[in-house]
Amino acid sequence: xxxxxxxxxxxxxxxxxxxxxxxxxxLGLNKMHKTVEMPDNKAVRGMVAHVSHLVKVEEA
Numbered sequence: 001x002x003x004x005x006x007x008x009x010x011x012x013x014x015x016x017x018x019x020x021x022x023x024x025x026x027l028g029l030n031k032m033h034k035t036v037e038m039p040d041n042k043a044v045r046g047m048v049a050h051v052s053h054l055v056k057v058e059e060a
Contacts, residue, residue, distance in 0.1 A: 003059060004039060004040060004060035005038050005040050005057055005059065005060060006035055006057070007029065007035065007048060007055050007056075008029075008033060008034070008035040009024065009029040009055055010055060010056045011053065013051070013054055016051070016054065019050075020050065020051050020054065023047050023050050024051055024055075027047055027048075029055070037060055040059070
């Protein structure tokens with residue numbers, strides 16, 4: 001788990017609950033179709049699992 005994850009916001013968090021909006025913001029995703037690279041660790045995996053219906057994840 002020492003690699004990187006490419007996380008892309010594919011669905012708007014406008015209608016999501018506030019905790020999910022905060023998670024998307026904490027991942028650094030503030031616009032649709034923006035992609036960020038994050039380290040592949042348990043904390044990031046947990047955040048991605050929390051908003052899995054809003055993001056697309058690829059191994060980088």
